[in-house]
Structure formats: structure tokens, C-alpha cells
Amino acid sequence: MAEEPVFPEIGQTISSLDIDQISEGRKEVLNPLVNYIKERIANKKAIALNFICTHNSRRSHLSQVWAQTLAHYTGIKNIACYSGGTEATAMFPMAAETLKNHGFMIAKLSVTDNPVYSVKYSANSHPIVGFSKTFDDDFNPKSNFAAIMTCSSADKGCPFVGGSDGRFQITFEDPKAFDNTPQQKEKYRERSLQIATELLYVMKQAVE
Secondary structure: OOOOOOOOOHHHHHHHHHHHOOOOOHHHHHHHHHHHHHHHHOOOEEEEEEEEEEEOHHHHHHHHHHHHHHHOOOOOEEEEEEEEOOOOOOOHHHHHHHHHHHOOOEEEEOOOOOEEEEEEEEOOOOOEEOOOOOOOOOOOOOOOOOEEEEEEEHHHHHHHHHHHEEEOOOOOHHHHHHHHOHHHHHHHHHHHHHHHHHHHHHHHHHHO
């Protein structure tokens, strides 16, 4: 477990996640990433995960933040999580709001068409930097990283991710379908919790 606890509200959310609800079929999708992380830990190698979606606006950001947080929570060290898209747009405000509602400390560092956010999961952790960028942006790693496709269109649109150790297709349904509807807040939270549950499974299995 982490030496420094996550913020209490985040801890309560993590404690409520039930990895036993993940189907065997879905675990088969997740297990290649488990094995990748496990192998890097066993060989004392740094771990870099780049979550890729078309616009780098919703699912990839939620995945990046939860992966970094849950790696900390499960005691995985020397890991850095990133996100990117096949094109850059902006982190969608409801994605940031959803993380804030889970207990993350969110600060907007710039007010532009593509704002930069600081996301903290514990008092002394290095903030996660959230903004929309292409997957091969200079901010992201150039080699020795896992390319994790969080949407099927990104998987089809990125037939080759240069420098990656491998591609992992772990796709999630897009909550964008519920934008500007009464269900928006609920559906973003639902997708965030699914991502958190599955990444908790990945991190726990990797340290077993």
C-alpha cells in the first residue's frame, strides 16, 4: 500500500470499488496490461503508460488520473501515466468536474481554449498535469511505454504508435453521448468508476 494516503474521499471511492464484478471476458482484455506492468516491476524497470483516445478529452484523461492514483494506492513506484489523442482538443469540463466530485484537488492553471489542469490525489504527491495533446506530443514519452487505446476509433486511427513497447486495446464507451442531457453527470461518474474499477484490478494483479 501507499506510504502516503490518498485524500479521504478518494480513499472511500477506491474502497467501494468491486473488482469481483469484472467479467472474465473483460479480465482477458485487461490481463496483457497486468503482465506488462508485472514484468516491468520484476525487472526493476520504469513504467510509462500512455492512454490514447481520439480527442484526448474524456476517457483518456480519466484513465491517466486513475492509473497514476491507483498505482500510488497499491504501492507501485517508478510509474508515470500520460494521455494523448490522435488530435488535440481540450479536457472536457465535465471530466474535470467528475474527478473533483471523487475528491481530487483540481486547479486550472491556464485559461485558454485548451486549459492546463493540476490534479492531486494526495497532499504531497506530484500533481498530474492534464491538458489535451496528441499522443506523440513532446510532453509524452517517446520510447519504452505502453500505448493503451481507450476508444476503438483511436485504435483504428493509430495503426502505429512509434516507440511503444506494445498496444493494449482497453476501450470504454464514450460518456460524450450524454452531454447536455439530464443524465450527463451520472453517466460521467459511471464511466469514471468503471475505469477506476478496472485499473484497480490491473494494479492489484500486477503486485501480486
